Every structure is written in C-alpha cells, then in structure tokens.
Amino acid sequence: MSSASTGTAPSQELVLGFLRKDHIQRYSTLVVLVLMFVIFAATVDRFLQPQNLLNIAQQISILTIVGVGLTFGFAAREMDLSVGFAVGLAGILVPLLLTKDVALPLALLAGVGAGLVIGGINAVLVTIIGIPSLIATLATASILFGISFLLTGGRAIYGGLPEAYLWLGQGRIGGFPVLAMLMLIAVALAWFVMERTVFGRYIYAVGGNRKAAELSGINVRFYRIAALVVCSVFATVAGMLLASRLGSGQPNAGERYLLDGLATVFIGMTMLRPGTSTVVGTFFGALFIGIINNGLNLLGMDTYIQSIVKGIIILTAVAIVSRTTKLNLL
Amino acid sequence: MIAMDTRLTDITMQFPGTRALDNVSVTFRRDEVHGLIGENGAGKSTLVNVLGGSLQPTSGRIAIADKELKLKSPRDALLRGIAHVSQEGSLVQALSGAGNILLGAEPRTAGVIAQGRLKTEAAALVKRWFPQVSIDLDEPVGSLPMADRKVIEIVRALRGDVRLLILDEPTATLPAREKEQLWAIIRGLPKQGVGVILISHFLSEIKALSDRITVLRDGRHVVTEKAVDLSESQLVDLMLRRSGDTASKAQTEKTRATGDVVLRIAGWKAGRIEVPQFEIRAGEIVGLIGLTGSGHFGFARSLYNPAGVTCTTCEVGGSAVALHKTLTMRDAGVALVPDHRMENALIGEWSLRENLAMVHPQHAVVTTGVLSRRREEAEAQRVMRLMNVKAHSSAQELKTLSGGNKQKISIGKWLYGAQDRYRVMIFIEPTEGVDIGAKAEIYAEMRRLAGQGVGIVIASSDLIEIETMADRVVPFVDQTARPELARPQFSESAFIGAMSGVAA
Known part of the structure; x- marks a missing residue:
C-alpha cells in the first residue's frame, strides 16, 4: 500500500529531502556518541584522563570482539544467542587446560577449536535440520551453560x-x-574480510536477499554455516581473553556479553548502512556502551541503573532500525 | 435496482513508472455476473484491488447505492458489502471447513468456542447460499477437493451483508469436473442479491457465466457489453492491441541465422512438469507460454536450477550435463533472469555496482578472494553503459531506480565479468513492471545477445511480447509441453487456443 501512496514521480525537492533524511539517520547515532562523550568530559572529573580513556579501550575490547562475531551472523541474517555462554565456556576451558599444564599455544588452539565445534553444531541445527537460528542457539546456550558448570562444579578456576x-x-x-x-587487529581483520573480499560480499548477499543470492549461484548454506562458525569462534576467542583479563576462569562471567554484544550490533545497524550490521558500526556500538558504562561508573551510579540505561538504549536502537528498515531476524 | 449499484467513476491508479488504471468508469450491479477480462497488466487486478479496498486510487470516485465514499482498507470494503476471494486462496489448511467459514466470528460460550454451534451455524450458512451443495465441514480443508475449498472460501466471504463478490480466477486451480460444480454456484449468486465480478483467463468461462463483460486494455476501459452480444473472437480482438509494435515485429520477421544446438533435453521431469523434448539453437529465441500454473515458468526455472529434475538427455553446448547439483546448469552456461526481480534477483539496499557484481564478483579479484574496488567499478560502468542504465552513479542504491532500470541491472548481473560464458539465457516475465522505453531497450538487448549466439528462452504471460520476440513458441497445458508453434502460425488467438489446450 505504501507503494501506492508514493505514486507520483518524486520531484527534485523530494529527492533532496530524502537524502537529508538519509544522512540524518546515518549519522545521528554518531552525533549522540560524540555528545555523550562531550557531556561526560565536561561533567565527570576523571573522564578525560588518558588513563581512563585507555581503560575504556580495554573495557570494550572483549565486548567488541563478541560484537564483531555477531556482526557476521547478522550480516547473513542469523542470530546467535549462544555467544554469551560460548564466551563463558572458553573462559573456563582454557584456564582449566592451563592449570593441567597444557602448553599455552595448545590451550589457545583448544579455545578456538571449541568455537569451531560450537559454531559447527549451531550451523548443523540451523542449516541442515532447519531450526531458526534464534531458537537453535537459545537451546545450545543452555547446553553450554550446563557444560561450563559441569566442568568446574560451579567454582572459579584461578592460580x-x-x-x-x-x-x-x-x-x-x-x-x-x-x-x-588485539581488539583493533580483530576489527581491522573483520572489516577487511567483510568489505573487501568475495567471502564478505557473499555473506552480505545471503543476509540481504537469500533468494536472490541462491539464484545468483551463491552457495547459501555454506555462507550461513560460515557466518555462524565465525560468530562462535569470535566468542570463544573473547572468552579466552576475558579469563586472562580477570586472571581466573569464572563459569558465569560470559553471561552479560550476549545482551551487550547484541546491543553493539543493533546500535551499529542504526548507522552507516542502516539496517545492515557492519564491523565499523559494531565497533562504534561497543564504544557507545563502553562510554556509557564508564561514565555512569565514574558518576557512582550502581550497576542496576546501568542495566536500565542499557535496556533503554537497546530498545531505542532496535526501534530506529525496525521503523526505518525491514528488520527480519527469524 | 439501479440504486444498489457499485459505481466507479474516472478511476486512475498511478504507480511509479506506470499508470495501471487510466480514467476507468464501470458500474457493477447486484443482479449480474460481471466478467472482467484483459491481458496480464491490463489493470484487472488493480481495479479489483481498488474495489476491495487494498489500493487507494490516485484519483476518481467510488459510489455505492449512489453514496460517494472511500474504501480505505479491505475491512472497510467488507463493511460496505464488497468481498474479495483472491486467486491463491486464504484458508487455514489445518482448520475444519466450519472453522474456516466462521474464522474470527466463532460462536462462543463463556469465551470458549462452542464446537457444536460452530458446526450448525457453518452448515446453515452453506445451506442458505448453496442448498444443493454438500461438503464435509468437519474435515480439515487441506484434505478437501479444490472445488469444496473454493466454496468454503466463498461462503466465508458471504458471511456479512455482501452486495458484491469479487472472484479472481476461481477455477484456475480446479480439475475440469469440479469446474462445472462451481459454475452453477457462481450463477446462482445474483439471484440472491449478490453481484459477482468474475476474473478469468478462460474466455469460454467468462462467456458462459457473465451477464455483462468489461474489457480492459493497458489500464483503459475498452468496452462494457452484454455477454450475448460479444463472441469469443470479438473478445480476443478487444483484449489485444492491434496497432503498434509493427516496427519491432518487422525486425524479427527477418529470418535470423541460427547456429548449433546449445541446449538439448529429453524426458525432462521437474516435479509434475514434463517436457518430452526441447532444444534451442544458438541465436534462437524460444517463447514459453501457458495459463497461470500450467508449468511454463516452472520449466524455465528448472532449466537453471535442476534440483530434483530427472531426464534422459541433457546437453549444454554439445556436452552432457549430469544434474546432480543445483548449480551444474549454471556452470555449464545457463543463466536465469527471474521474475519478481526485487525478490529473486536484486538487493534493494545495495549499490548498483554491488548488485551487478553478485554473480561473478571474482572478476574484480586481485589476490585470493580480495576485491579491487577499481576493477569492480570499471566493469560495473561497462555493463551500465552497455545496458543504458539511467542512474547518477554506480554507488546509487538499487531501490531508488525505476522498474526498467532495475530490470536492466537484473540482466546486467549476467553480463558483468561473464566474458560471454552463457550459451543459454532464460528470461521469466522480462518486462513486468517496465515502461515502454525500457521495454524496447530490453528487447534490443535480447536480440543483441541472440545475435552473439546465445540461445534465448522467454517465459512470459505477455502474448504480444512473445509474438514480437519469439522464433517459435512452446505452449504448456497442465504441466506438460505441447507441440510447438512456428512463426507463421503466430497469432494471439492461436496462442490462447494452444494455452487452453484447444488444438488450433
């Protein structure tokens, strides 16, 4: 019906208006990000100190890596709800192996391997058995959570x-x-793959219009599998780094990375190419979350308030994306 | 009775690039079956969508019982007494006939659906309208014969106070013996005060059932006459353009030089579709025609994606192709420009450059898998010039283009970086939603490709297109390819005859 109401040929004015609206949409999130930065800088004492800025960079690193993985999934229109517990599982598997005197490179390889296995299982469930990714990964998330606790008996691994x-x-x-x-390397690498290679182009094609991709001769199943596997591998890499940062393996440390990771992608989808997840967009999304968390922390807000603020931000981002583009995740 | 008419006056419906209805005025009465005919794209669907409230006309007036009003939505139209039974069917397969008839208006006891009353009320409705019909209303409709399903849909549509019932191709999915049953039902409705607007491809059906017939052509009203005053051949003449297109036709009258056989198949079975024999030579243009659902589009698609196809012979360019994978035909040199380009071929949010590079992005690869923007841009520019795409740059978002330019991109995808690797190009509805200027350019491009030795297959419901472009035509009836028509036999009536299974 909307095609009917825009029946007349667009005049020059309308075209210009459309471009302006388009630009506002593309960059409004960035403007908000900058405004937020300026406000915190002006009102919070220690915010602008180099040490704090480096803190922010460190704080968002793991989140960014999870978000970048999710970006691949979203680009192929696959949702991965198991990333949080994939982070958690890798974050105890690697320390566990290390405390059992496994050599470091081997332990790290095992972490990556866990990502390949988790992603592989998700991919089989989604592309071969045909369960929508939203549901399949919700179930695997529960399984991963169980395994994590079985491995440790619910205790943290340290020392x-x-x-x-x-x-x-x-x-x-x-x-x-x-x-x-490491985060910057991951972002650069992922950006290059998504924006400058045939592989990335095909992942975007599969998410952009699956039917058209298929009829263009693209192996749709392969790229859906690839997107899900990349997603899990980034999550387990993030998990290994998380345990390293915390200095211990904690079975429930990964939990918050699911919601925060999704938030980075959704915020990213409001900018650059609205409705499409992009690596750079996700990076800005992580920065957005990082700055808010840091600023609110320095202001002495407790974590409950932060959680509420984050929820509102996610809703706002998703509302913008859903209203302006066709967001279809199932 | 006049006071009960539904009157459309000067209805115009403008879509981007096309005017689907141009000042159409028709009056529909409550005591008649009113046949509505025209070619695909003549404006029938648009007209009934305006009446059914799904589309709001750009201009024009609608009056019911001499009261002018607006039909804002299908629900609004229904409240005014206009019901629309669409071609595809809208039943919930898993629900019983009774459940479907009273869907959304189930009798309840304390909020719970009263199953007993549901059955008796549904049965009463069926009896009220069609006392001669007996249908098992307890069965899930998915297991009922097609005619019964149609009856259930009609009864549901008649649930409210209906003055006008739009039936869009009601018999298209029905086996022959079930058609008769439905005919009797349709004819009975005006006697009960329900006017019927009947859309059908079958002229004999329109002739047999209608009291009056309206013919549309290119969005314009041609004539509204009593059915008894019009013969079938007159109807065909009224439906079809008889002028124009002569220049382009003259061009194809010249016998085109044809080369070797580029595609040869035999014993081709794709689901229910059967093609005993089919071949096409380099430089040939072959048309595939058929009524809705008769298999010509399915066959065209299966030539490109042969998943699930079995055959005795399949050769492309003289060498046998084993049909074990979905892409084997493409790899052997078969391309497909599908219908519904925004669903099947293009990505609206992508740039023109990215859309063009979708099939062969490898063209712009510098080292393993890495794309060169510069090479991609250069090749995209070449294809855009070749296809005469009107856009300000290759970075423009595809969805902002007109229908014709979108279609040029959809074709251009197969020319980008392809280096003449395609020996057979299949086009399904190549000019749907395309303006006249772009249409001529697309035809010229097909001829250019044929001239280069590509075998062209066009599956189209635009018979004028087929008559203009094809060297020979394969009609499809009931999922099966029938004996083909050669150019000297071409005429719209020969096509229509062949499509409806009547020997010419």
Missing part, C-alpha cells in the same frame, strides 16, 4: 595461570593495553 597468558588480557606495550591492540 597457576602462566604469565604469558595473563599478559594477553592485562599486559601493556608502551602503556597501551595489549587487549585493546
């Missing part, structure tokens, strides 16, 4: 973790956190 491992999450090179560097 005896090698220095080299802890350096990944806590070390600094010339004052700059290693973790933040």
